[in-house]
Amino acid sequence: SSEIRVAVASNFSETIKALSTRFEEQTGHRVVVVVGSTGKHYAQIKHGAPYDIFFAADKARPELLDEEGVAIPLSRFTYAVGQLVLWSPRKDFVDEGITVLHQGSFRYLALANPKLAPYGAAAKEILQSSGLWDDLRGRMVKGENIGQTFQFVQSGNAELGFVAYSQVKARIESMEGSAWVIPQSSYTPIEQQVVLLKDNRVARDFLAFVRSDKSKILIESFGYRSL
Amino acid sequence: MMLSESDITALLLTFKLAAVTTCILLVIGTPVAWWLARSRCRYKFIFEGLIALPLVLPPTVLGFYLLVMLGPNGPLGRLMEWFGGASLAFTFSGLVIGSVFYSMPFVIQPLQNAFAAIGTRPMEVAATLRASPFDRFFTVALPLAKHGFLTAAVLGFAHTIGEFGVVLMIGGNIPGETQVLSIAIYDHVEALEYSQAHWLSGGLLLLSFLMLMTVYALNGRLSWGRT
Amino acid sequence: MMLSESDITALLLTFKLAAVTTCILLVIGTPVAWWLARSRCRYKFIFEGLIALPLVLPPTVLGFYLLVMLGPNGPLGRLMEWFGGASLAFTFSGLVIGSVFYSMPFVIQPLQNAFAAIGTRPMEVAATLRASPFDRFFTVALPLAKHGFLTAAVLGFAHTIGEFGVVLMIGGNIPGETQVLSIAIYDHVEALEYSQAHWLSGGLLLLSFLMLMTVYALNGRLSWGRT
Amino acid sequence: MSIKATFRLSKKDFEFDVELCIPDRGVTAIFGPSGCGKTTLLRLMAGLERCSNGYLKVRDRVWQDSSEFIPSHKRAIGYVFQEASLFSHLNVAKNLEYGVKRVAIAEQKVSLDHAVALLGIGHLLNRNAHQLSGGEKQRVAIARALAVSPKVLLMDEPLSALDQTLKREIMPYLESLHDQLDIPIIYVSHSPDEVARLADHLVLLDAGKVRADGPIGSMLTRLDLPLAYGDDAAAVIDASVVVHDDHYGITYLDFSGGRFTVARNTLPLGRPVRLRVMARDVSLTLERQMGTSILNIFPAVVEELIIDDQPDVTVRLRVGSTLLLSRVTRKSASLLQLTPKQALYVQIKSVALLGGN
Amino acid sequence: MSIKATFRLSKKDFEFDVELCIPDRGVTAIFGPSGCGKTTLLRLMAGLERCSNGYLKVRDRVWQDSSEFIPSHKRAIGYVFQEASLFSHLNVAKNLEYGVKRVAIAEQKVSLDHAVALLGIGHLLNRNAHQLSGGEKQRVAIARALAVSPKVLLMDEPLSALDQTLKREIMPYLESLHDQLDIPIIYVSHSPDEVARLADHLVLLDAGKVRADGPIGSMLTRLDLPLAYGDDAAAVIDASVVVHDDHYGITYLDFSGGRFTVARNTLPLGRPVRLRVMARDVSLTLERQMGTSILNIFPAVVEELIIDDQPDVTVRLRVGSTLLLSRVTRKSASLLQLTPKQALYVQIKSVALLGGN
Numbered sequence A: 001s002s003e004i005r006v007a008v009a010s011n012f013s014e015t016i017k018a019l020s021t022r023f024e025e026q027t028g029h030r031v032v033v034v035v036g037s038t039g040k041h042y043a044q045i046k047h048g049a050p051y052d053i054f055f056a057a058d059k060a061r062p063e064l065l066d067e068e069g070v071a072i073p074l075s076r077f078t079y080a081v082g083q084l085v086l087w088s089p090r091k092d093f094v095d096e097g098i099t100v101l102h103q104g105s106f107r108y109l110a111l112a113n114p115k116l117a118p119y120g121a122a123a124k125e126i127l128q129s130s131g132l133w134d135d136l137r138g139r140m141v142k143g144e145n146i147g148q149t150f151q152f153v154q155s156g157n158a159e160l161g162f163v164a165y166s167q168v169k170a171r172i173e174s175m176e177g178s179a180w181v182i183p184q185s186s187y188t189p190i191e192q193q194v195v196l197l198k199d200n201r202v203a204r205d206f207l208a209f210v211r212s213d214k215s216k217i218l219i220e221s222f223g224y225r226s227l
Numbered sequence B, C: 001m002m003l004s005e006s007d008i009t010a011l012l013l014t015f016k017l018a019a020v021t022t023c024i025l026l027v028i029g030t031p032v033a034w035w036l037a038r039s040r041c042r043y044k045f046i047f048e049g050l051i052a053l054p055l056v057l058p059p060t061v062l063g064f065y066l067l068v069m070l071g072p073n074g075p076l077g078r079l080m081e082w083f084g085g086a087s088l089a090f091t092f093s094g095l096v097i098g099s100v101f102y103s104m105p106f107v108i109q110p111l112q113n114a115f116a117a118i119g120t121r122p123m124e125v126a127a128t129l130r131a132s133p134f135d136r137f138f139t140v141a142l143p144l145a146k147h148g149f150l151t152a153a154v155l156g157f158a159h160t161i162g163e164f165g166v167v168l169m170i171g172g173n174i175p176g177e178t179q180v181l182s183i184a185i186y187d188h189v190e191a192l193e194y195s196q197a198h199w200l201s202g203g204l205l206l207l208s209f210l211m212l213m214t215v216y217a218l219n220g221r222l223s224w225g226r227t
Numbered sequence D, E: 001m002s003i004k005a006t007f008r009l010s011k012k013d014f015e016f017d018v019e020l021c022i023p024d025r026g027v028t029a030i031f032g033p034s035g036c037g038k039t040t041l042l043r044l045m046a047g048l049e050r051c052s053n054g055y056l057k058v059r060d061r062v063w064q065d066s067s068e069f070i071p072s073h074k075r076a077i078g079y080v081f082q083e084a085s086l087f088s089h090l091n092v093a094k095n096l097e098y099g100v101k102r103v104a105i106a107e108q109k110v111s112l113d114h115a116v117a118l119l120g121i122g123h124l125l126n127r128n129a130h131q132l133s134g135g136e137k138q139r140v141a142i143a144r145a146l147a148v149s150p151k152v153l154l155m156d157e158p159l160s161a162l163d164q165t166l167k168r169e170i171m172p173y174l175e176s177l178h179d180q181l182d183i184p185i186i187y188v189s190h191s192p193d194e195v196a197r198l199a200d201h202l203v204l205l206d207a208g209k210v211r212a213d214g215p216i217g218s219m220l221t222r223l224d225l226p227l228a229y230g231d232d233a234a235a236v237i238d239a240s241v242v243v244h245d246d247h248y249g250i251t252y253l254d255f256s257g258g259r260f261t262v263a264r265n266t267l268p269l270g271r272p273v274r275l276r277v278m279a280r281d282v283s284l285t286l287e288r289q290m291g292t293s294i295l296n297i298f299p300a301v302v303e304e305l306i307i308d309d310q311p312d313v314t315v316r317l318r319v320g321s322t323l324l325l326s327r328v329t330r331k332s333a334s335l336l337q338l339t340p341k342q343a344l345y346v347q348i349k350s351v352a353l354l355g356g357n
């Protein structure tokens, strides 16, 4: 049995751990998960980080690696699609639709930095299309990533925020707080892509495993959609 | 490559934060350091340990706990609310609190050493020359500890400028309010805008270097003692 | 809630890193601080400024530049390769280099102050008692500067434990190799595994507190001077 | 009125237990061997060291008792430390001004300029402490203590770093201080010369206890104290100026036992002065001698002498109502058949004029 | 062989320019007013201060010239600083051992135990520096300097913090040091008493220059130097022990001008000793007097005297080949009609035995 190192975007860490546990059980290989922000991973990979696979939080960075010839050609695919949710820990604060943002009865709206995180870009798209982007500028607090954004909201410092469905799935199901799962049609899909960085058997096996239907179900159970 | 307007805002904000934090730290730190240097209290070592403690937590984690504390359900948040104030998260004041907390040991420790090095004799002499404890503290202890103050101020100031994790967590990256330079640079790096990152870093380094050099040069000039 | 195996690995790694870094810093920092305290060189202030400089960069950014330098295409990386060594990025040695660089001012400044406070007389006395410059440095200057050493060691050690950005960037969060505690906690927070994060943070705090307290208590006990 | 002090303190290997009543005028010397507690006493009086059940009253003000402890900076003291103690961050001028600035103008009785001139430190005013020699530092420290116009001056071996010439210049000033300012001076010294010169009152400390204390005249001639036995054993005589003879350059001084002839000085007639007569300078003769360069010869009566196996014999004599000491060899004592009550002549070879009193 | 030194240095307001040749045996006293450069000279000799074109040769070893500068720790010196200078991180015992440990066993000629016993610091060995009194610190510093068995001992006012008793105990030891160890001692002092007692050779410094230097005997009696005029003016006489008289408790000493009678001492017969005779203790008579307690009366010849408008007259006299000083009033001088070459008698009231030479 051998060991592979997998660099994973922070928001997918829980899911990948579940996946790799199953993979390890099936194959006896070991999967070492390296969690981090996608920008950091990208910089590190370009400077020789010893990773076999890179699960990014977006599509852009894997594409870049592909173009720059760092990634193994033709290995790139979308492993999950994130879903954006407007969520508040308060009951009956967010309802289906964007009305709460129009009413503006809040001090802070949290979202991920649109420059850095695809969830942020998606949130920005929605705010722009509803004409709120400029109005809310002074009330927006931006997390560096979606994890931090969730903490802003969950700690109550921001009344509501655009977070990932995967972060609040359990809470929504147990009717904790209030949420609006934003229809996929209203923003560019948050495609999270993966590339192979080092060509070896186990890594390819793991990618194949992630693509398998069983895995897809598992991924969806964590709150992602699959393509 | 020019700096964007928001970069300049961030720059100014950063220096303001560092200056305010340093001042507060010197004001708070001086009596604490004096007490630590002079007291014969048996349990002094407990306080010494406590003061160095914020150092060992990763700043982001420290920031996370601060965020939780400041939130409406956190003890500090409740306290603020009780006093009728708004939450401090995502405000400049909040940043100041976080930075003060985080940079505390860098200010207190050099001051404590400087005070201890003075010994009791100069204070005794001042007492026989009619100087009250306050008076002699300001006219004898402070001037004699000036090297310690310089070190404390430099470490505190520089550390606040480079401060990142705490600010990231409780700042919310609001331009002009809480978006400081370190986060701006970080964002550029994460967003792969390397040349902007280089410019900002270079500028910050140059500016800081000039400032530090001036401080040290002045200090060397004013220095009295036999080295 | 128990700590996972990887958490314990991270804990051990962290203390190892902090210990190694502190030792290296004391060894490097002592002669530098001595020179800074004693030299009458007119351009000393330039060096003093340079030494405080790493402080002002956000650690992640500093880490990024270190990564660029140490990576296979960076000047240091090439140098290493030329000497037949492997790149230092993503290795424990790389972490040590980064931490040493980053924590340098916290060690040098207290030492410099402590040395300056000794004055020339004790060294002159030692010279008339046949002690060579080396001899009197070790038998007079070092013991008289012991408070400075304590502060330097505590600040250096604690700061390395809490070190985060630099380590994350050039280390790459590889469990057992470069995943230190600060990153592990950060990961737990990011992954919303709050209870694990609390446990780890609490443990770290307790451990550090006990360690710091012991150090200070011993120091107080051994202390000779009139306070 | 007087200064009353009771202190009890114990340090490692050292018990300090002193009860004192010192006159509140004149110079009180604290005299004793190294490590006997002189500095400790001064520090306790200054409030720099605390002891729990101590008591200190200076004139009508209680500075320390069981209920109260006036802190040092509120005690109107001047303190000259045993070791150099200038502020290293201030130059000499600023060191001097430090205290003065903190004294109400109404209470400033010693002018800074005067103190500077007296101690000869005018040329040092712009120097820093580390640019001074040992003696220069001490002079600045003395001037600084004087300049706060203290009500009690505490001096811990202030002159030991100074040369004779300087000592001679400063001592008369210290002597005159208590005249002009009416302040008591508590003066720690291990120099019998300084003590005899300056002190009106003497406290003999030994191992943290008061061995004896009293007016200088009687203390110096007590044969049960070690003071009468050193090389420097001496008596002091209170006298007053009666005639100046300019032709011979001579001044005559009257004391209770007769008229002293000393070198011409410039003191006003009638002025009380103090003379110091070393025991070794007093020789004894049975007859009044003639044709000698010794001018001061007085009839005297032997009061007490202790002959033991020491080669030297110290004799206490009375001249008028004044006590003198004479040191003679055992051989001389035996040749002259010295016994108490015996009448004879004392020849005083030399005498030191210690200034006004 | 000797110690040759040339130093030129200038500090703010202070010019130091000294050229010296000091014998490499015995005690050389450096004497001068506060701020004249005594400490500076010692520091230059120890190599603690540097001057560019200086020269220093001790016996046959050059310590400093234009091409070489031996650093302090390689110079076989012992240095007692003017100010207390114990290591605060070491206790007394460790302070003492610090130097000893660094001296090769073959070169250890002064035993640490001996130094400790002599200076009476045995009970302080476990103390820290801040638990000592001023005099105790200085005693430890002296013992520490002695214990490195130096080839030259440099002492900067080492006894000024000590009381008379201790001084008297330590001085003979210092005197004997150069006998036993054959090391020269350079001794800074402002005490004429210490100088006369200890010094064989005297260097008079003034404002950074050598005013005069020479053997102690001739220096003290030179009427062109200030030494002859102070209260402490004195001459020293080389003599030797000839008889002990146990009955009267008396010892007789011969010198070139006759036989001295002094208090019984325990020195071996034939032993050379030094006597100090204060100018004020020497009275002059035209006839030899009888029936006096003064035992030491010698015929003498007036060599030189300066009569000016001072009330006192200092006379240099020759007794045998020995020079003496006498201080008399102008009145006496005139009564006795003192003139050079005049023959008369000197009466020496008291004399101090300064120990072996």
Ligand SMILES: Nc1ncnc2c1ncn2[C@@H]1O[C@H](COP(=O)(O)OP(=O)(O)OP(=O)(O)O)[C@@H](O)[C@H]1O
Residues within 6 Å of the ligand: D130, D131, D132, D133, D134, D135, D136, D161, E011, E012, E013, E014, E033, E034, E035, E036, E037, E038, E039, E040, E041, E082
């Ligand atoms: N760093 C300095 N800068 C300027 N002048 C100095 C400095 N150090 C000493 N001096 C001056 O040099 C002169 C000689 O000093 P030194 O210490 O040798 O005197 P000293 O003879 O030992 O006096 P004392 O008997 O008072 O100790 C003094 O006038 C002093 O003011």
Ligand SMILES: Nc1ncnc2c1ncn2[C@@H]1O[C@H](COP(=O)(O)OP(=O)(O)OP(=O)(O)O)[C@@H](O)[C@H]1O
Residues within 6 Å of the ligand: D011, D012, D013, D014, D033, D034, D035, D036, D037, D038, D039, D040, D041, D082, D190, E130, E131, E132, E133, E134, E135, E136, E161
């Ligand atoms: N902190 C201390 N701990 C223990 N003993 C001490 C301490 N400080 C002083 N002593 C002792 O107390 C005694 C008195 O000290 P003090 O300084 O009063 O002496 P002193 O009479 O001034 O002597 P000197 O003439 O040498 O200055 C000394 O025997 C000294 O050893």
Ligand SMILES: [Mg+2]
Residues within 6 Å of the ligand: D038, D039, D040, D082, D156, E133, E134, E135
């Ligand atoms: Mg004392």
Ligand SMILES: [Mg+2]
Residues within 6 Å of the ligand: D133, D134, D135, E038, E039, E040, E082, E156
């Ligand atoms: Mg000196």
